[in-house]
Amino acid sequence: MKLSTVFKLTVAASALSVAAMASAAPVCTKLPPAKWLSQAQMKAKIAKMGYRDIKVFQVSGSCYEIYAHTKDGKRAEVYFNPVTGAVIQNNVD
Template identity: 75%
Template sequence: MKRSILLKLVLTASAFSASTIAVAAPVCTTLPQARWMTPDQMKARIARMGYRDIKVFAVSGSCYEIYAHTRDGKRAEVYFNPVTGAVVQNNVD
């Protein structure tokens, strides 16, 4: 009996962990990476948008993701559509 309760707890915890991970990065595009802007093109676009001091530039799922600062110095975690360059999610501190 203890074994089945433990198994249920582990499975429940795993389900919550997986759902948290899935929600963490938004879906930015369904197009293949061959259709994406190159990292250099995207970085230039991001700079024109006013983001500065990019600490991280990475592919996160179907997005380009950055950790940087806004024009007014606030920290930002931003997800971009890699095809259009549009901001999909913007988390500013």
């Protein structure tokens, strides 16, 4: 096999891996967005939970997702059920 073909295959495989990781958000709800808490309501709930310095607040699939710090200063990526506000997945550094 030519080196350029191997390189192209490696790049293609890497791109597929990145796409798979990007779509790896958990399933948080099956209810439509009309049933979700508003972003303002969710941000208030998140603040009461002790998360601070929210860098990112976004919709990720069927979840609200944040990048923030915990009350003890650790970095966190957290997925919430947008209907109940419950934590579905919490990745803390």
